[in-house]
Amino acid sequence: MKAQINGIQQLGVGVEDLQEAWKWYREHFSMDIRMFEDEATAELMLAHTAGKTRDRRAVLALNMQGGGGFEIWQHTGKKPEPINFEIQLGDLGINIGKIKTENVQAVYDKFSASELNLLTPISKDPAGNDHFFMKDIYGNMWEIKNQEGVFRKKEKSLSGGVLGTIIGVKDMDTSLKVYQEILQYDEIVYDETGVFEDYKGIPGGDKKFRRVLLRHSDVKQGAFSPFFGQSVIELVQAFDYEPKDIYEGRIWGDPGFIHLCFDINGMDQFREKAKAIGYPFTVDSAKAMESFDMGEAAGNFAYIQAPEGTLIEFVETHKIPIVKKIGWYIDLRKRGYHPLPKWIMNMFRFMRVKDKK
Template identity: 45%
Template sequence: MGEKLIYGIQQIGIGVKNAENAFKWYAQNLGADALIFDDSNEATHMAKYMGGKARSKRALLALNMQGGGGYEIWQYKNRTPSAAENTFQLGDLGIHFPVIKSNNISKSYGVLQAKNVRILSDIVIEPDQQKSFYIKDPFDNILKIKEYPKFYANHKKSIAGIFSAVIGVSDIDESLNLYSEVLGYDQIIYDKTSIFDDLKSLNNGNKRFRRILLSHSEKRIGGFSKLFGESQIELIQAIENKPNKIFQNRFWGDLGYIHLCFDIKNITQLAEECKRAGVPFQVMSGESFDMGDANGHWGYIEDFDGTLIEFIETNKVPLIKKLGLYINLRNRDPKKPLPNWMIKAMNLKRVKKFKE
């Protein structure tokens, strides 16, 4: 069966009305201009989360090659996606927003301001004493930009990819059985209950919350671990109000953050651990999947509040399809990171018109 390995946060899924427009915005404003795949087909395995039947969709995976996870931009092709029933409030159950690396928070603020990106806050100090600020994309999704200068590569831009996610839960102590014990986020950076100044620009941000910021004590090894880098998870629990479920009465793929995805090895072993932790796999792809030109295995669990967590065991990543050039991970030592030249070859996937 083999040892379970988690290489890092691969991406956060975002349901949108128009995938082309969303990719353009993330490429131009957040540097996610590497188009790893662009897939249009029937989503069959996730039928239980889409009203009980397969749905036609388009999905694009966009990465910032300075490092960190990316954005799986997901669009229904045969139905209009639904917005949330309730206005988002901090502490609601589900993925609040991704956290994006900046190696110079003041520069990032100025760059995004100059691009007329909607900025929701001034630069604030978080409980771990790092600086951050919040923005909103044109599709009504909040994102956090935070100082975290551990980039894989330096393209002379101050913004890289995703290194964390903030997730609303009903019971942090219960949730740690998954996020800490199974996913390895066993290192507590802070665990505080208070009214937080850094949240006050957000809806419901003047209330009392418990927040726990987690990292992993063991270094991620193997595969794309160098590209994805170290990562964190922040869990937030409402104390003063009853939270809503962000995806209540909606389909996977509807508007907003639809899942958090980890790049992994040995999905069978991971499935056993998730089952023992009380969060069994709800969906499994079977022997293999093809996502555009990429290939591998995948599956989904729900955390204790129903938030979808995806795991992908990648076998093949295309570089130049017409030349048959691709990265093959199937027979590699799973604990040996890909060489830098191979990761840097993924720059061939960058869309030229969005490069600066």
């Protein structure tokens, strides 16, 4: 099987209180589709959890406008340890999550009316796309960015799911090797160096940066690719600032952006490719079991660590719930990995979690 990236499945968000955080993300980001909710022990992540198994609670939440989801993740076996400094643009790791929308102005107006922490006005990035930056109540930074194409137009939500991330790197050319060769982001939208007006208002955003925006040139053909849609990765390197490691002294799952996860096909091929390029899997569930059970879903997962420290997860999905009440699940190994019919993915809306008004 060919090593194939199908799209961003989810951005991991470590929190101190899962239910409180998820409620906030439902209210403001419409991340209200519960694909799975699970409480278990992370037994295979020893490389990134200080060599100890860790009890955790997690939920995978989606937005019916499409895009990647949030894996909202909370340590339950230890006290989650928040970061003890304010992240500056260019610090090493995932700085900012990108959220897509077809109407930047409407989202800006909604967030302003809700008195959220807007860091910048609406401006244009170097490619001419409208966007703005904000912080959530947990200190995580988000870019709300213009991106055409929603999965389900009948939704009331003004914004969709995850479009990508902004990642701080120590050496641009070294990190590009991972994102271009392993993650297959083969198209450079822009590669510019300077002080950028649209970054001003972000902590540290008034400094000089090299910023490179990457995207895939092809249309993805995996089972969920029509739902995930196009994704982008923006790498930033600071020149007049010594960046800090966002997770230095902390472990995977502690509050903040903990990983970026890609839906893939061809786990065996990715294993060999990553190893050949010099970034072998640090975690590999397929070597421990045939299929990893995530409660209501199943599959194989693996991790690599990019040069700047970002944890990148690969998930090859085997089974997902469609309508849990009647026990309707799809086993992708039996039907093949080409795109699912849109009407099936539209059924995700029946897994919506509704809050009482």
